[in-house]
Every structure is written in structure tokens, then in C-alpha cells.
């Protein structure tokens with residue numbers, strides 16, 4: 135199956151979304167529809183999603199989306215299509231990834247608030263490659279409050295099969311989010327390919 139699917143895969147030339155104190159590129163139609171559809175089928179069939187919670191103002195609240203992790207040495211391994219796509223993303227970025235973090239936005243009421251990935255950690259400069267599947271949603275970037283940068287929010291509609299790559303200083307200077315959009319009735323999945331760097335003690 136993977137071989138057949140790979141024949142249909144395509145990558146368009148990237149568009150630079152952020153080039154100042156960060157490096158964010160957007161690749162529309164990184165996956166063609168057949169491969170994107172196959173990935174959604176596999177992830178829907180075979181992922182144990184969990185409802186995460188966060189402390190907010192002293193109360194524990196559920197985050198408005200479901201999450202999961204898959205990858206090397208993880209309880210949930212790569213699926214065949216995910217493994218294939220990991221290879222494509224690795225070739226595109228020139229980076230290796232050993233796990234991915236999955237978000238499931240059940241409809242437009244699910245969202246992720248402004249945040250940077252790996253905030254405050256020494257891994258903040260690692261590449262994060264973010265793949266969109268399913269419903270079209272708005273992916274937004276803005277400078278962190280303490281960054282000293284001035285820039286209006288950057289907004290891009292991410293569609294089924296689109297890829298966003300965040301590299302360099304992005305996570306140090308920029309936050310990103312996917313806001314609520316009550317007009318959206320369909321599910322969106324997001325796969326962020328990441329690197330787990332072993333600590334000396336591991």
C-alpha cells in the first residue's frame with residue numbers, strides 16, 4: 135500500500151511565513167489527497183486518544199481537543215502511512231524525527247491557545263514539522279510578548295495535506311495557535327513530527 139500511495143505524493147515549493155527571528159515555512163499540498171486520506175483512516179482506526187487537562191485559575195479544566203503520541207519506543211507505534219510520511223518530512227526538512235504528537239480537533243469548538251513549543255527548554259531550537267489533515271482551520275503566529283518584535287498576527291488557512299515547518303529561533307520569539315471557529319463542523323487532525331533528545335541521565 136505504501137508504495138502505491140508514495141507515487142501520488144507531491145510537494146509544492148514552500149512559502150516563507152516568518153523569516154525574522156525564526157524560520158517558518160508553509161508547504162501547501164505536501165501530501166496528495168490519497169496519502170492524506172490514508173493517514174486519516176489509519177489514525178482514526180488505531181489511535182488511543184486522551185483528554186488532557188490543565189490547571190487554570192486554581193481549577194483543573196479539560197483542554198479543548200484530544201491528544202496522543204506515537205513513535206519509536208512509544209506505547210503507540212508509527213502506523214504504515216505515518217512511517218511513510220515521516221520519511222517524506224525527514225527528506226524535506228533534512229532532520230530526523232523519532233516521535234510525533236497528535237491533536238484531534240473534533241470540530242470548530244476545539245482549539246489550541248497561543249503557545250510556543252518547548253518553551254524555556256534547551257530543545258527550543260529543534261525543528262517541529264506540523265501536518266494538517268481534515269477540516270481547514272486557521273493557523274496563526276505572532277511574536278511573543280517579551281520578544282521585542284513588532285508584527286501583526288500571521289494567519290494561514292491550513293488544509294488537508296498541508297505542512298508547516300518551524301525551525302531556528304521560531305519557538306524563542308514566536309507563539310502560534312489554532313483558534314476556535316464555530317463554523318467548522320468536521321474533524322481536523324494535526325501531526326507534529328518532533329525529536330526527543332536523550333538527556334545525559336537517560
Ligand SMILES: O=C(O)CCC(=O)C(=O)O
Pocket residue numbers: 235237246251264273310311312324326
Ligand atoms: O494543530 C496545529 O496546527 C497546532 C498544534 C500545536 O500547536 C501543538 O501541538 O503544539
